[in-house]
Amino acid sequence: MNIRFFGAGFAGLATTALIWASGVSMASEQVYGLVIHGGAGTLTRENLPAETETALRKTLADALHAGHRILAGGGRSLDAVIASVSVLEDSPLFNAGKGAVYTWEETHELDASLMDGRDLAAGAVAAVRNVRSPIELARRVMDDSPHVMLAGVGAELFAQEVGVELVENSWFDTEFRLEQLHIAKQETDPAALLNPLAVENKFGTVGAVALDKDGNLAAATSTGGTTAKRWGRVGDSPLIGAGTYADNNSCAVSATGHGEYFIRHAVAHDICARLAYQKVSLAEAAEYVVMEKLADAGGDGGVIAIDRDGNIAMPFNTEGMYRGHRLGADDPVVRIFKEE
Ligand code: ASP
Numbered sequence: 627m628n629i630r631f632f633g634a635g636f637a638g639l640a641t642t643a644l645i646w647a648s649g650v651s652m653a654s655e656q657v658y659g660l661v662i663h664g665g666a667g668t669l670t671r672e673n674l675p676a677e678t679e680t681a682l683r684k685t686l687a688d689a690l691h692a693g694h695r696i697l698a699g700g701g702r703s704l705d706a707v708i709a710s711v712s713v714l715e716d717s718p719l720f721n722a723g724k725g726a727v728y729t730w731e732e733t734h735e736l737d738a739s740l741m742d743g744r745d746l747a748a749g750a751v752a753a754v755r756n757v758r759s760p761i762e763l764a765r766r767v768m769d770d771s772p773h774v775m776l777a778g779v780g781a782e783l784f785a786q787e788v789g790v791e792l793v794e795n796s797w798f799d800t801e802f803r804l805e806q807l808h809i810a811k812q813e814t815d816p817a818a819l820l821n822p823l824a825v826e827n828k829f830g831t832v833g834a835v836a837l838d839k840d841g842n843l844a845a846a847t848s849t850g851g852t853t854a855k856r857w858g859r860v861g862d863s864p865l866i867g868a869g870t871y872a873d874n875n876s877c878a879v880s881a882t883g884h885g886e887y888f889i890r891h892a893v894a895h896d897i898c899a900r901l902a903y904q905k906v907s908l909a910e911a912a913e914y915v916v917m918e919k920l921a922d923a924g925g926d927g928g929v930i931a932i933d934r935d936g937n938i939a940m941p942f943n944t945e946g947m948y949r950g951h952r953l954g955a956d957d958p959v960v961r962i963f964k965e966e
Contacts, residue, residue, distance in 0.1 A: 628914065632659055632697050633674045635812065635870040640642050640755070642925070643803070644726055644873045644877060648948075649665060650738055650927075654676050654839060656839040656840070657837065657839075657935070657936035657954060658697045658830045658837055658839045658856065658936070658953075658954060659697070659836065659932060659936050659938065659951065659952065659953035659954060660690060660693045660694050660697060660704075660706055660707075660710065660834060660835070660836040660839050660953075661835050661930040661931070661932050661938050661940065661949070661950070661951040662686065662689050662690055662693070662710050662711075662714070662832070662833065662834045662836065662858070662930065662949065662950050662951070663681070663831075663832065663834075663866075663880060663882055663928070663929075663930045663948060663949045664685075664686055664703050664719075664720050664830065664831075664832050664926040664945055664947075664948030664949070665720065665721060665832065665834045665947065665948055666880045666882045666883055666926070666927045666942045666944040666946065666947035666948075666960060667694055667708055667829040667830075667933060667944055667945065667946065667947075668804065668930040668945045668946075669786035669822060669945060669946045669962070669963075670787050670944050670945055670946070670963070671767045671963060672744065673704035674901060674962070675756065675843060679962065680718075680787065681719060682719055682962065683911050683960050683962070684894075685713065685714065685717045685719055685720070686714075686949075686950045686960045687711040687949060687958055687960050688713050689711075689713040689714050689832075689834070689950070690693065690710065690817055690950045690951070690952045690958045690960070691952075691958065692705070692709040692710050692712070692713045692818050693706035693707060693709045693710035693834055693836060693952075694714075694958070695709075695930060696709055696899070696907070697811065697836060697837075697838050700838075700839055701741075701775070701838065702838055702840075702842060702844070702845070702877070703743070703786060703836035703837055703842050703843055703844035703878075704740065704742045704744075704765075704842075704844040705865075706834070706836040706838065706844070707785065707834035707835060707836050707844045707845060707846035707847055707880075708740065708761055708762070709796050709848075709880065710834040710836075710846075711738075711740075711761045711833065711836055711846045711848050712759055712761060712762065713830055714832035714848070715759050715760070715832065715848055716759075717831075718800050718802075719831050719928075720830045720831075720913075720948075721803075721831055721849055721851075722736070722738075722760075722830065722831060722832040722850060723736070723758065723759060723760065723761075723850075723851045724797075724800075724847050725798075725800055725802075725803065725830060725850070726797060726798045726803070726849075726850025726851075727806065727830070727850040727851065727852065727853040727855075727907055728803055728804060728806070728807040728854070729851075729854065729855050729856065730807075730811075730854045730855065730856040731856075732804070732807065733795050734795055734798040734799075735754065735755055735756070735850070735851060735855070735858075736751075736752040736754050736760045736798075736848070736849070736850055736851070737750075737751065737753065737754075737776075737848070737849050737850075737860055737861065737863045737864035738750065738751055738760035738761045738763070738764045738846070738847065738849070738863065739751075739846070739847055739849040739853055739863065739864040739866055739870040740764050740765060740768065740844065740846035740847075740870065741844065741845050741846075741866055741867065741872040741878070742763060742842070742843065742917070743842055743843030743844055743845075743872055743873050743875075743878055744843075744844075744874055745938060746872075747768050747800045747941050748774050748866045748870075748875060749764040749765055749767035749769070749771075749774060749775075749779045749951065750764050750767065750776075750807075750864040750865070750866060750870075750882075751775070751776060751777065752769060752775065752776075752777040752778070752781070752860045752864045753777050753778045753781075753806065753858055753860055753926060754777075754781050754782055754785070755788055755795045755896050756782055756783070756785075756792045756793055756794065756795060757781070757782060757792060757793075758790075758791040758792065758793045758797070759790070759791065760848050761848045762790055762791075763772025763776075763781065763785050763850075764846075764864075766788045766790055767781075767782040767784070769809055769907060769948060770788050770949035771784060774866065775864065775914070777860075778858070779803050781837060784918065798850070803853070803921075804875060805952045806853050807853055807854055808856040810853045811935055829851035830849070830850070831847065831848070831850075831863055831882040832847070832848050832849070832882075832904065833845070833846060833847040833848070833863075833869075833870070833880025833881070833930060834878050834930075835872070835877075835878040835879060835930050835931060835932045836879060836932065837878070837933075837936055838880065839872065841934060842874060843853065843872045843873065843874050843877065843878035843932065843933075843934060844872050844878055845870045845871060845872040845878040845879055845880045845894070846862075846870065846880065847863045847864075847869045847870045847880045847881065847882075848863065849863040849869075849882075849893065851863070851885070851930075852885065860885075861885025861886070861887045861888070861889070862881060862883075862886075862888035862893070863882075863885065863886035865889060865892075865895060866895075867883040867892050867895035867896060868881070868885075868888050868889045868892055868893060868895075869881045869885070869888055869893075869894060870881075870894055871897075871898050872898075873894045873898050873902070874960025875900040875902055875934070876901035876902040876934070876935055877897065877898050877901050877911075877934070877935065878891075878896050878929050878932050878933075879893070879894040879912075879929050879930070879931045880892050880899075880931075880948065881894055881900060881927060881928070881929045882927050882929070882932050883926050883927010883928060883930060883942075883944070884924075884925050884927055884965065886928065887920055887925025887926075887927070888920075888925065890923075891915070891919060891920060891923065892927065893915055893916075893920065893929065894929070896915050896919075896959050897911045897915050898911075898946075899907075900915070901933060907937065908933040908937045908938070909937065909939045910930075911939075912931050912939035912941050913941050915929075916928055916941040916942065916954060917941055917943055918931055920943065921943045925943075927943065927944060928941055928942025928943065928944060928947045928949075929941065929942075930932055930949060932953075936953065936954075938951055938953070939947060942964075945963070945964060946962050946963045947962075948962055948966055949961050949962075
């Protein structure tokens with residue numbers, strides 16, 4: 627009997643598995659699902675105004691809806707993760723696209739990447755200043771260039787050639803992020819300044835992972851990077867294997883946190899590799915990497931992950947992580963704080 631096993635608490639997925647009733651097998655739809663994040667950080671209930679919380683939850687729900695609709699209609703996981711990430715990029719509330727943080731020089735430099743678990747195809751862009759949707763450009767790098775990653779001016783020349791929308795760098799200006807830059811510039815401890823999560827409210831990198839009805843996994847991540855970054859600093863988000871990874875043989879992962887640690891520990895790939903080589907569960911692999919390996923090293927942050935059986939994991943070692951999931955025909959779930 628081909629019954630799949632699912633992570634505890636996700637009964638809706640189980641209802642889409644092969645069901646045996648009165649000795650008759652009813653092959654129902656293949657499992658599918660989507661998990662998103664909007665960044666990890668030090669936010670607590672006390673310092674999040676009610677109206678901001680409502681707006682955040684609504685945008686996260688909209689992002690879930692955009693991706694889930696594609697999956698429910700039999701679409702590809704790659705299209706679903708891009709649809710979800712695009713909604714979050716368009717919102718000023720998240721540190722990606724419109725809401726990107728400021729560099730030391732009061733400009734914006736954006737990074738994004740995506741990966742298709744079906745064939746390990748991947749696309750990434752780093753330090754782009756004028757691309758409205760970096761995740762859309764990452765898709766074009768994957769589809770329309772022979773490369774995996776393009777950076778800076780060259781990436782923008784490519785964007786122009788393939789007709790991806792360009793905007794003035796000031797299009798990404800927001801008062802809230804400028805205030806964060808001013809706070810960051812007052813920070814005298816260089817270690818704290820380098821930690822993207824050290825300044826209050828430094829949430830915001832966005833990501834999505836999905837499993838479609840054909841059993842294909844995909845992952846996508848988009849960010850403005852870290853407030854007050856200098857010298858062309860690029861974090862883990864556009865790096866395949868660090869901030870993003872997807873392989874149909876194991877799982878799909880999108881990360882958020884102190885990028886330098888996620889790069890050194892090749893976090894996204896490490897989680898997938900543990901599934902493939904050690905045959906441990908997704909929960910075990912993700913939990914170990916985020917809560918032990920990274921935490922012991924001093925790396926703040928979290929990940930979202932989904933495996934080929936539709937199990938999901940969302941561990942984070944910070945106060946909170948904006949996150950949500952929608953599995954099969956289940957209701958959408960959106961969470962912000964640790965205790966909820
Ligand atoms: N990982 C991102 C970076 O280091 C920042 C974040 O996730 O908040 O660029």
